[in-house]
Amino acid sequence: MIKTAKIDVKDQDLLGALREFFKNILGKEDISAILAPWRLPTKKMVMPTLVTDPDQLNGVDPLSPAFPMNSAKLVSRLTRKPSGGNIAAVMRPCEIRAFVELVKLKQARTDELILIGIDCLGALGNRDYLNWSGENGDEATKKFAGQVLSGKTVDMDGIELTQACRSCELPIAEGADINIGFFGVDTSRQILIQALTDKGGRLLEDLDLAAAEEPASRRKEIDRLISERTAFRDNMFAEVGDKIGSIDKLSAYLAGCVNCYNCRVACPVCYCRECVFVTDVFDHEPSQYLRWARKKGAVKMPTDTLLYHITRLAHISTACVGCGQCTNACPNDIPVMPLFRTIAHKTQQAFDYEAGRSLEEKMPLSEFKEDEFTEIVGLNN
């Protein structure tokens, strides 16, 4: 069975080659639909779209730096119950990692799904993308992809990739069934297709592609990318750490928050149907607010802003994949992602866990371990 294959790129048309590849997939292995980033015909935005008509696959654009939402929750919606056919979902690595978390949380299933990962070229914030992309979306994508893959410094008229992308040390979709590889590959001539699971292997077999070797340059390029990103990330952790080191500092960090809860809606792993913050749990008696106000002389309303973020950190920091959609969604430009990633990095490290790494790994707090954190629970004495 072939594990690694290639598709040829004609006339340096990377998008065209990808679109042909997706057309090829439709119908194979009982795949009746593809969910992929797709350029809305009337608007310039790229949105996750479920496509069944092969002709419509000409609108697919997985290389675009548009990343309006994390599609994990959408794939969860498509797979929660049997749909009567297989779906292939084209996703960024962070989307796949979030999806893996949702599967563990029983919010999604993988049995009628083929995950197609792509080497992630990074993305812009939503407003940045709309400002930058201009009228011709395909041209914008070509310009962007060309710059990223040539290894040159990406220059997009002063607009930068999101902080989430620049600090992302996991740009390869390890958890996919099939991965589409660009890094370290001569993308002017070919694209690398790799099967990462048995399911992916069967599809690859069916696609009848030419076998290929992974070029040696690929690992090198990925390592370079990762070390660059890791350095940026660690710098970010240090900076954020300084800014949130006390309750007062954290309050200042989140001072702009208006409790709109957009970050929660945008978060792919905030999976509760009804968040505890919209239930009556934090509805206090009017007299209670007055007592607080009297005690301190003044009390900010609503009173649970900080608690909201801390609670969300407690709930999802072990599942946070760092996709940055929280920052993207914030109307008041609070850097939510750096805060969450900084904390998530520590909590995941503490549980020897990496969100989205593997379906087999049990989520922290899901099982009782007697010897866990003995120094904290006082079992060491």
Added chain:
Amino acid sequence: MGKKMGKALVVGAGISGIRSALDLAETGYGVTLIEREQHIGGILSQLDDQFPSNHCGMCKMLPLVKRDQSSQFCLRKGLFHENIDILLNTEVIAIDGEPGKFSVSVRKKPTWVDPERCVGCGVCEAVCPVEIPDTFNEGLATRKAIYLPVPHTIPNPYVIDLAACSHCGECEKICPTQAIQLSFEKRKDFRVLVVDDELIVRDSLKEWLDEEGFFVDVAESGSVALEKLSKASFNLMLTDIKMPGMDGVALLKKAKESFPDLCVLMMTAFATVETAVEAMKIGAEDYLMKPFDPERMIAKIVQIYEEIEAGDVRDLEVGAIVFSGGTSYFDPAELKNIYGYRTNSSVITSLELERLLSGTGPTQGRLVRPHDGKTIEKIAWIQCVGSRDVQLNADYCSSVCCMVAIKESMLVIKKSPSPVETTIFYMDMRTFGKTFQRYRDSAEQEHGVRFERARIHSITADTVSGEPIIRYAQTDGSLHNETFDLVVLAVGQRPARGIEELSKLIEAPLNPWGFIQTEPLSPVATDRSGVLAGGSFSGLKDISESMMYASAASLEASRIIHVAGGSLSDESFSEPALQDVSREEPKMLVAVCNCGNKYSEHLDTEALTHQLEQDPCVDKVVFLRQCCTAAGWEELTEIIETSKPNRILIGACHPYLYIRKLRELSHRVHLDAEMMDVVDIMSPTFAYIKNPTNQLSPVSHQLSTLKVGISRLKNMDPLPTTSLPVTRRALVVGGGIAGMHAALAIADHGYPVDLVEQSDRLGGNLLWLHQTIEGVPLEPYLHEIVQAAEKHPLLNIHLQTKITAAFGEVGDFYTTIESGDKTIKTIQHGTVILATGGNEATTSAYGYGTSQAVITQKELESRLVQGDVDLEKLDSVVMIQCVDSRQEPRNYCSRVCCPTSLKHALKLKAENPQLAVYILYRDMMAIGFTESYFTAARKAGVIFIQYNLDNKPRVTIPTESNTPLFITVTDPILARPLEIEADLLVLATGIVPQLPTTLANAFAAETDQDGFFLEAESKWRPVDALKEGVFGCGIALSPRSVPDTIATAGAAAQRALRILAHEKLSAGKIVSSVRHSLCSLCERCIDTCPYNARYLDPDRRKIVVNPAMCQGCGDCATTCPNSASVLQGFTDVQVLDMIDAAIESTWQPGSSIDPVGPKQ
């Protein structure tokens, strides 16, 4: 309607006694649990960590169903159960009557400190001038004459060791609660008569006893003594034995005739000890040896004084008695003391090491050498100290020491700050239990524990450094000297202290080793009908076996009480009707105990009242004078009856003490006990009094604690307790000895039982097993029990029947069975016992299957029974142990093979002494009293040759028949290969389970990696599955002997009866539930629930909680991110309100009367 309640007495509150008492109490009997020490827990109160989890785990004994009847906290701290009366410091002094109707006298000794008044402040201890070795810490630390017997019980009143007390009276003066009443003046009323012909003895005794405060008179002869006795009454007479004229024995006889209540102590020289012992048979209490050691003598007399004068004797009427007296431990300083114990301070016992490792020990758990604080880098254990020693009358294996040593070595490695070398010197490493071998292997291979098979010659001290040097011989005879920092003696078990007297008292004999005699086929019954032996009282047991034997004993006790018709019954209370307060606004009574105004300067009643009444839900704040007293409690009850609150908060000292009281109060005032709470306001007050610096003032603490209590109570939702109906019928799978025994036990209690057996005959392994190692024939027993099963009107036997499907939960299972003729039937039942047994393993090792001369032990047994072996014609028989056993994949000891080989070797030798019998073994697992058969076999000339896994015996099968086999094995003593000619090679292949995974899974029971039934907890719940209502017994659990199988069957039946005895199982008040509208069905609560109480109902797409199985731990509520999982009694609203209350109340007196007032 109330139900008949039988009563039982359990003697000894170690873990075994606690297990028996809880079993009986949970089944609905009234239990009196007595303990001669001042605390419960027995030896386990000294041991913190147990194999295999290396934690404690005692709490796992607590009830799971109807758990609100009982305390639900650390059992080392204490135990409360509605149906159990615990009497500490109490001993049995007389037993009369018959099964079903015993009359028992028990005597409670005084502790001289009123536990009701003692608040544990400890000021008495500080002023006590006496300092003696602390028994709790095995003498590694000291204590005062007034002391805490254990550091951890609640309540934990002080007691006085009167024998050590110097009567200075300082403690009595300083006690703030007047809890100490030494009442020395009362001693004047205790009249002692000293009779001796020697003036010097009379005078010195008089002087000593005068000093102790007793009234003393003297007499120089028997006749003078009798005259004095007739003139004035005396409590105690001390009499010499050898006196001119009337001797002491004659005086005793005469005195006892006229004054039968007089207590007499004989004084004797060494020459007349036998006479003194004889005198005890005719009524003397004890004897004192001359020359006197004043300290011991006075201790003895004080003890008698305590018993006679101050003892509180009460009579109990009970249906059955369980003795759980445990064991004591060998003192290595006794006799020859070859290890220099107590002379070399670097030689300690395993019990001392446990104390050194304990956080409550002399070094607070810091592992250093006790006498000089040296870091331990090299430590050795010496096994079998006082065990397996014929000279010490200990021809038995203490059974627990091997695993204790391995566990201790692992703990030492874990607790040592720096690398430590650990060595265990042993004869046979007896890893006979379920996971023991793998635990040993991991100690050796992963943790580097060195196992050294050796004989210890002696321990000497280095002449310069004094470090202990172990001189030992390896198996090849070579001698070695090795220096260690610390040597630990694995001291063996001894019969319980005072067991001889007890044996006389209960009229039941002791076995040859001094334990209570029980019979192999009724392993918990003593010779006295109605009196049972639980735990290790009848022999050597580890924790899990103690649990099994304790439950087996409680089963037999229950059976006796049941057969007697639950006589001596009390009518228990019927559940009272509770008022429905769910629609009322909270109206709370806050009652604060002022502890008899002893701390009035620390209790600002005005401020507290003002503060607390600010909360609109507080109706009234009252202050009570000592609510722990009957009068104080009555005062509270009256206030409640007049003011009719719907919530009651009590601020007092130990909340644990009030569990039972609140339930009684609830019955009386018809308010749900869940609407009442007790909070501890006294502990912080005491802490402040002891150390006033750096502390919040007591008033802020009291306020904060009370406000937190108010917050929890006012938001309490008074939901009725749910209960689940019980189908009072049991299913037993497997018709072997275990299944039949369990089924009969349940049926004898009046509940129908379905007994399912896949073959066409009842009997299991007993169909081929002929006799036990003790020589008890099994056929008559089998015949009897099969007949009993077949005749029992409530027992439905289904032969040639299989289980095809099952579902359900405790109290309500549905199981489909299919019989041989394909008839399908569904049975509804409340519990299930899996007794599916096991078989001898098959093998292809050592040429088995290629020669008629190679057989298994089972085949040998059958041949011996059928007379198929012509023993006269045999010259040589070789037996190989551990065939395919104790190595992966079957890395466990099958436990029965060594005794079986010994049994057969002895039989062969008995029939043909000329026959050469060789047993090739790895470690002889002759545990418990089986050791004596190992000794007997060696005496009979059976040759034992030890082999290792890397050097297994080799067998050469001859090509021609009728020529002997050749077995080659390396003898470690000769250190060279031996070639043995054998006519017969007998293989001990071990036991494999016969529990199909599909069957186990049908009942949601799990199997372990070897296919045996997986216990909920290997030590503390050894016959329970994790899923309530499912039990296992016999070989399905793990390989075991017939007596042990019978005990496990009894235990499983008892665990089942505890459920079947109730029409309904009531859940606890604290149970979790699901708010379905919030639930995202992520199922994390299901994964995290340790009690399997939650499942996803696939049809309704909802998470369902079984309230009877939920134990209210709250794990689900912490895992659920949006509070869809709710724990009753700890809802978000309650907990958040409590946190607010705690934070708000940081109020300092003197600042402002209003802590939430404007900032200054």
